[in-house]
Amino acid sequence: MNRVNRAPVDVDLALVGGGGAASLVLAALDRHGVRDLRVAVVDPVHKRGQDRTWAFWDRPGNDLDPVLSASWRQVEVVTAQRRRVLDLAPLRYAMLRSGPVYDRAAAAERRLGVRRIVAAADALDDDGERVLVRADGSAVLRASWVLDSRPRPPRRPGRTNWLQHFRGWWLASDTPVFDADRAVLMDFRTPQPARGVSFGYVLPVSDRYALVEYTEFSPARLTDAGYDAALAGYRDLLGLDPVRLVVREVEDGVIPMTDAPFDAHPSPRVVRLGTAGGATRPSTGFTFSAMRRQAEQVARALAAGRPPVPAPAYPRRHLWMDAVALRALDRGGVSGPEFFDRLFDRNPAERVLRFLDGATSPAEELAVMSSTRLSPMVAATAGDAADRLRARLVRGRRSR
Numbered sequence: 027m028n029r030v031n032r033a034p035v036d037v038d039l040a041l042v043g044g045g046g047a048a049s050l051v052l053a054a055l056d057r058h059g060v061r062d063l064r065v066a067v068v069d070p071v072h073k074r075g076q077d078r079t080w081a082f083w084d085r086p087g088n089d090l091d092p093v094l095s096a097s098w099r100q101v102e103v104v105t106a107q108r109r110r111v112l113d114l115a116p117l118r119y120a121m122l123r124s125g126p127v128y129d130r131a132a133a134a135e136r137r138l139g140v141r142r143i144v145a146a147a148d149a150l151d152d153d154g155e156r157v158l159v160r161a162d163g164s165a166v167l168r169a170s171w172v173l174d175s176r177p178r179p180p181r182r183p184g185r186t187n188w189l190q191h192f193r194g195w196w197l198a199s200d201t202p203v204f205d206a207d208r209a210v211l212m213d214f215r216t217p218q219p220a221r222g223v224s225f226g227y228v229l230p231v232s233d234r235y236a237l238v239e240y241t242e243f244s245p246a247r248l249t250d251a252g253y254d255a256a257l258a259g260y261r262d263l264l265g266l267d268p269v270r271l272v273v274r275e276v277e278d279g280v281i282p283m284t285d286a287p288f289d290a291h292p293s294p295r296v297v298r299l300g301t302a303g304g305a306t307r308p309s310t311g312f313t314f315s316a317m318r319r320q321a322e323q324v325a326r327a328l329a330a331g332r333p334p335v336p337a338p339a340y341p342r343r344h345l346w347m348d349a350v351a352l353r354a355l356d357r358g359g360v361s362g363p364e365f366f367d368r369l370f371d372r373n374p375a376e377r378v379l380r381f382l383d384g385a386t387s388p389a390e391e392l393a394v395m396s397s398t399r400l401s402p403m404v405a406a407t408a409g410d411a412a413d414r415l416r417a418r419l420v421r422g423r424r425s426r
């Protein structure tokens with residue numbers, strides 16, 4: 027669309043950023059039959075094809091079933107000491123490639139008559155009634171509501187600022203080498219970094235084709251060669267013969283793992299979604315389920331004529347528990363493999379997964395928390411409380 031020197035177009039809803047979060051919103055609007063809304067998407071890129079693979083858990087029997095690449099009722103958590111097989115019923119672990127998600131969003135866009143603006147939004151001026159969306163220096167839209175999912179840093183740095191960073195290979199084998207009935211959720215037999223946690227995982231689509239990844243939760247990324255070496259090491263650990271394998275695709279990613287605050291509602295008519303809106307769970311990096319939950323809430327609200335403001339991605343007490351867990355892992359009080367091993371040892375897998383979705387009761391949360399070793403957690407809780415108090419005092423002094 028040619029936007030030069032045109033008056034801004036009036037819309038009811040502007041999606042600023044058209045990646046994962048926005049694609050799920052578009053599909054949800056379509057599913058909810060929201061037809062009478064003027065919607066626009068602003069993004070310098072029109073996302074298509076396979077640029078990422080989402081793994082998440084949910085209950086089978088929903089709108090994603092037809093587009094999943096694979097799903098598993100059982101997953102493994104592996105440490106040097108044991109291989110734990112977890113039955114996830116009534117949940118499943120699922121794999122969804124980005125291609126079908128973007129295709130679905132594109133089909134929804136056509137049905138909803140969405141206006142696409144291929145440009146980088148640089149300012150959102152919210153006067154409380156309308157938001158003027160500026161892109162490449164000119165005002166392109168005047169929107170009643172904006173859902174903003176452009177990547178952006180948190181409001182201020184966290185007390186712990188880790189990254190989940192990874193590389194994956196889509197491996198094709200000429201002989202059956204993968205167990206297609208089970209995914210490996212976390213395999214902690216990888217060499218552990220000096221500061222942080224590492225693990226490998228395997229998401230098989232068939233007995234000859236799988237996504238094999240090396241992941242770290244740690245403060246900084248590796249070099250290219252570092253990821254390749256780590257992944258080759260994990261491939262060898264799995265007993266896979268490189269001669270019989272072809273790397274069909276490579277997938278890289280970096281996801282924030284931090285207790286830093288993300289502003290989900292920075293001004294009256296701007297709502298942030300996706301990673302920028304705090305949908306990434308600090309202790310795991312999982313984001314997809316929260317984005318999906320919020321997309322559903324946004325679509326329901328709009329279908330009912332209400333403002334598209336979803337509930338926070340996670341309850342506050344969960345963010346606090348994650349801050350404590352991250353701190354304990356970062357300050358070396360707890361080893362990552364031990365932390366996750368105990369979590370799955372002392373709780374049904376389904377409870378842990380619901381906990382990570384922020385869907386457990388306080389009693390269940392107590393059970394989850396008390397499955398970790400007590401003393402480092404108490405130390406991390408005290409440290410976290412002291413840091414919060416210190417930050418509050420500093421802010422108080424500055425505002426005087």
Ligand SMILES: Cc1cc2nc3c(=O)[nH]c(=O)nc-3n(C[C@H](O)[C@H](O)[C@H](O)COP(=O)(O)OP(=O)(O)OC[C@H]3O[C@@H](n4cnc5c(N)ncnc54)[C@H](O)[C@@H]3O)c2cc1C
Pocket residue numbers: 042043044045046047048068069070071073077078079080081082145146147148175176177277278279280281299300301302311312313314315317
């Ligand atoms: C490789 C990879 C694998 C992942 N795997 C998982 C997983 O298995 N499970 C899970 O739960 N989470 C996963 N995540 C995390 C998370 O689910 C994804 O990052 C997800 O895509 C986040 O959605 P988003 O909309 O917040 O950001 P994105 O999907 O990155 O979308 C942001 C959009 O904003 C656009 N944009 C940028 N600047 C501007 C601008 N100025 N104006 C307008 N638009 C702009 C970009 O072009 C992009 O389209 C993964 C992330 C990556 C990178």
